[in-house]
Amino acid sequence: MTFDVARIRxxxxxxxxxxxxxxxxxxxxxxxxxxxxQVLEIMRQHNERHxxxxxxxxxxxxxxATSAYEGARAKIASFVNAATPDEIVFTKNSxxxxxxxxxxxxxxxxxxxxxxxVVSEMEHHSNIVPxxxxxxxxxxTLRWFGVTDDGRLDESNLDDLVxxxxxxxxxxxxxxxxxxxxxxxxxVARARQVGALVMLDCSQxxxxxxxDVRALGVDFIAFTGHKMLGPTGIGVLWxxxxxxxxxxxxxxxxxxxxxxxxxxTTYAPPPARFEAGTPPIAEAIGLGAAVDYLTAIGxxxxxxxxxxxxxYALKALGDMPGVRIFGPSTPDGRGGTLSxxxxxxxxxxxxxxxxxxxxxxxxxxxxxxxxxxxxGVPATTRASFYLYTTQDEVDALxxxxxxxxxxxx
Numbered sequence: 001m002t003f004d005v006a007r008i009r010x011x012x013x014x015x016x017x018x019x020x021x022x023x024x025x026x027x028x029x030x031x032x033x034x035x036x037x038q039v040l041e042i043m044r045q046h047n048e049r050h051x052x053x054x055x056x057x058x059x060x061x062x063x064x065a066t067s068a069y070e071g072a073r074a075k076i077a078s079f080v081n082a083a084t085p086d087e088i089v090f091t092k093n094s095x096x097x098x099x100x101x102x103x104x105x106x107x108x109x110x111x112x113x114x115x116x117x118v119v120s121e122m123e124h125h126s127n128i129v130p131x132x133x134x135x136x137x138x139x140x141t142l143r144w145f146g147v148t149d150d151g152r153l154d155e156s157n158l159d160d161l162v163x164x165x166x167x168x169x170x171x172x173x174x175x176x177x178x179x180x181x182x183x184x185x186x187x188v189a190r191a192r193q194v195g196a197l198v199m200l201d202c203s204q205x206x207x208x209x210x211x212d213v214r215a216l217g218v219d220f221i222a223f224t225g226h227k228m229l230g231p232t233g234i235g236v237l238w239x240x241x242x243x244x245x246x247x248x249x250x251x252x253x254x255x256x257x258x259x260x261x262x263x264x265t266t267y268a269p270p271p272a273r274f275e276a277g278t279p280p281i282a283e284a285i286g287l288g289a290a291v292d293y294l295t296a297i298g299x300x301x302x303x304x305x306x307x308x309x310x311x312y313a314l315k316a317l318g319d320m321p322g323v324r325i326f327g328p329s330t331p332d333g334r335g336g337t338l339s340x341x342x343x344x345x346x347x348x349x350x351x352x353x354x355x356x357x358x359x360x361x362x363x364x365x366x367x368x369x370x371x372x373x374x375x376g377v378p379a380t381t382r383a384s385f386y387l388y389t390t391q392d393e394v395d396a397l398x399x400x401x402x403x404x405x406x407x408x409x
Contacts, residue, residue: 178337
């Protein structure tokens, strides 16, 4: 499939909608992306024709469901270049994937007072709070990278921050507020020097650019289906198999066991060890279809399109008086997420006026309060782009912001 925005948009039924009498301009894909017909159809087909539970039935429907479910796992493993599908653990979202590592990985690391975990100031709450809780449970200390004025990770104190006491570093690969794409190579190299594990929150990167877990050299990544054309309720933890195999279970129950007696239990190998109970079967199959769709287009093409749209948007909004853009000022090392403030206007008012024009953006702190605090604002307005975004939609955003300025003088 060659990259043709008009052809791609035709695959997304929701993009034909009108909002308040205006064509829908959907600029909230960093929150939740839209789904193509190919994903919607395969989930419908599964529920209508192949619905059964997985990994526990010998009848035809159960076998079909298991084959499709494990087929989705294999597709996702290939998508991020995992060594084996057994390194792919299905969760309900990135948040659960990070919590899984904080709980089971934290037990494996046997943290104690004096040990340290390192995050950054640009994290989503899902990559801060689980580590805070782990530190509270174990007595370990949480430390963090700062953020520069232009929205980059401040690595000036890398050797001090990541040291012999550091047991794990968990940072965002692409910021959901600033759009910054973090080159983690120096951090990974330093972590290896001191024997620390590295986790990446790839919720915003896996959907938008090529991600190769083996090339990154990290130990864990987390991402989620609903930001990459798939359904809600399905996420992914990738981890090196030897680490997953050394970690205890996160949840206990059916399907995660090897054998159970009244005296004790032994556990299944990964990934089953971490998938207790009936999983989100149709959702995993839908995510597999989303991966097929993105693979056919090519993630390099997706990323290049978003770079072009982001460059256009940075210029268009940068030329507007009274609009302050947060994060890198050029598309280099930046993804298709653009947060901004309009002088003298609360983001909620900006969002309501834009919605009246059919322009859907997100307003608030984006589950990243420390990032907002770093830049001295309680909240921002965020426009986020994807493979179906057009320059005309950026123009509609600019026209909507002109309306905001007229209303508020």
